[in-house]
Amino acid sequence: MRRRINATKWPERETVTDASQGVQLATTQALARYWATGYDWRKCEAKLSALPNLITEIDGLQRRH
Amino acid sequence: MTKLADVMEATAIRPFQVNIPEAELTELRRRITATRFPEKEPVADFSQGVQLAFMEELARYWATEYDWRKVEAKLNSNPNFLTEIDGLDIHFMHIRSKHENAMPLIVTHGWPGSPIEQLKIIDPLTNPTAHGGSASDAFHVVIPSMAGYGFSGKPTTTGWDPARMARAWVELMKRLGYSRFAAQGGDWGGFVTNLMAQQAPPELIGIHVNFSGAAPPEVSKALQSGQPAPASLSAEEKRAYNQMAFLYQHVPTQIMMAAHPQTLYGLADSPVALAAWMIDHDVASYGHIVKLFLKGEPYGDLTRDDILDNITLSWLTNTGVSSARLYVEYKGAFFNDYHISVPAAVSVFPEEVYQAPRSWSERAYSKLVHYNQLDRGGHFAAWEQPKLFSEEVRAGFRSLRG
Numbered sequence: 414m415r416r417r418i419n420a421t422k423w424p425e426r427e428t429v430t431d432a433s434q435g436v437q438l439a440t441t442q443a444l445a446r447y448w449a450t451g452y453d454w455r456k457c458e459a460k461l462s463a464l465p466n467l468i469t470e471i472d473g474l475q476r477r478h
Numbered sequence: 479m480t481k482l483a484d485v486m487e488a489t490a491i492r493p494f495q496v497n498i499p500e501a502e503l504t505e506l507r508r509r510i511t512a513t514r515f516p517e518k519e520p521v522a523d524f525s526q527g528v529q530l531a532f533m534e535e536l537a538r539y540w541a542t543e544y545d546w547r548k549v550e551a552k553l554n555s556n557p558n559f560l561t562e563i564d565g566l567d568i569h570f571m572h573i574r575s576k577h578e579n580a581m582p583l584i585v586t587h588g589w590p591g592s593p594i595e596q597l598k599i600i601d602p603l604t605n606p607t608a609h610g611g612s613a614s615d616a617f618h619v620v621i622p623s624m625a626g627y628g629f630s631g632k633p634t635t636t637g638w639d640p641a642r643m644a645r646a647w648v649e650l651m652k653r654l655g656y657s658r659f660a661a662q663g664g665d666w667g668g669f670v671t672n673l674m675a676q677q678a679p680p681e682l683i684g685i686h687v688n689f690s691g692a693a694p695p696e697v698s699k700a701l702q703s704g705q706p707a708p709a710s711l712s713a714e715e716k717r718a719y720n721q722m723a724f725l726y727q728h729v730p731t732q733i734m735m736a737a738h739p740q741t742l743y744g745l746a747d748s749p750v751a752l753a754a755w756m757i758d759h760d761v762a763s764y765g766h767i768v769k770l771f772l773k774g775e776p777y778g779d780l781t782r783d784d785i786l787d788n789i790t791l792s793w794l795t796n797t798g799v800s801s802a803r804l805y806v807e808y809k810g811a812f813f814n815d816y817h818i819s820v821p822a823a824v825s826v827f828p829e830e831v832y833q834a835p836r837s838w839s840e841r842a843y844s845k846l847v848h849y850n851q852l853d854r855g856g857h858f859a860a861w862e863q864p865k866l867f868s869e870e871v872r873a874g875f876r877s878l879r880g
Contacts, residue, residue, distance in 0.1 A: 428636045436741045
């Protein structure tokens with residue numbers, strides 16, 4: 414995942430100075446930089462796993478890897 | 479440099495050749511091969527978008543068999559140029575006919591398109607005697623890439639809408655020394671061409687469109703408010719109305735492009751995301767493209783390579799987002815009558831997203847010099863049916879030659 418984030422090919426900056434054309438380039442690049450370098454999924458995983466998680470099949474839906 | 483020299487440099491017409499570094503093609507193949515796909519759609523049709531089995535086959539062919547260098551050579555076999563207009567570099571091909579009295583013609587592509595869509599009509603239009611036409615049918619052909627498309631520059635500020643493109647095309651034709659010329663277009667190219675006709679510059683002889691703006695104001699109004707077809711419509715008009723009403727409900731990618739094109743980061747980053755986005759255009763062309771890739775069924779003159787040429791060009795120029803911005807730029811209505819009084823020719827292809835009736839076309843274009851409903855061909859008419867399309871362009875402008 415980090416490899417893919419770092420290898421992102423970007424479009425040009427939006428032609429406006431606000432979010433009217435969608436998520437702005439500078440915002441997305443800042444998010445990507447933090448995601449690839451500062452972010453730690455394991456912290457979230459630990460929080461999830463600190464709670465009892467279970468799986469059961471309902472109406473035919475199975476989790477597939 | 480003096481100011482005059484700056485101006486002269488900007489308006490210069492610079493020869494251009496396409497020469498993509500090999501590393502970029504290697505990287506493209508690497509990215510296709512590394513694609514992480516979603517699950518298969520839970521339906522057996524196109525109702526949830528471009529289907530997985532088709533995309534997997536397209537990706538396989540693209541990464542292993544497709545050869546960009548073939549279309550690059552075709553592009554370079556024509557004279558390509560760049561020139562700066564209204565602050566933006568515009569790429570175009572300019573192919574002069576050997577016939578001196580040829581009519582200058584500017585042909586505009588649409589989305590998801592590029593001048594690649596017009597490669598097959600260049601020879602029939604410039605060299606008609608080799609394609610069953612006569613010397614008096616010849617055109618000098620100019621094929622620009624729209625702003626934000628292909629090798630043209632990408633706008634960094636708003637304002638490059640179809641009307642501005644139309645004004646830029648007039649400047650381009652004048653810069654090439656054409657004081658009188660005709661214009662042709664389909665899809666967004668049809669909007670550019672219609673808007674040019676509405677602007678009615680004195681240089682414009684007439685237009686030919688294969689995507690006309692023809693809906694009368696009362697019909698346009700009823701459509702936009704989602705009403706059923708007005709009772710006064712003929713059967714043919716009612717059919718067109720229902721086709722347009724269907725489109726208002728079935729343009730998911732276009733709605734996104736008209737709203738938040740910048741959020742389409744995936745188009746710049748993933749070749750497969752870009753390909754799926756570009757192929758999600760209309761039901762008829764999608765059906766053909768799927769059968770072409772999965773079953774080898776013919777789609778007019780279109781091959782798998784043609785489809786991938788256009789997508790690969792968009793990938794290599796990173797124009798997925800910049801081309802999508804045209805939808806956010808356009809503020810007008812979509813099928814409306816432009817009240818055009820310059821001479822106009824309309825060709826209606828049966829698999830186009832709607833068939834403009836003659837009755838509406840006669841109202842929309844007060845000097846309708848040609849109207850024809852063809853028996854085959856669709857939204858990408860110049861690309862799918864180049865012979866038929868070229869015959870239509872010749873027939874459309876025949877009465878306007880001096």
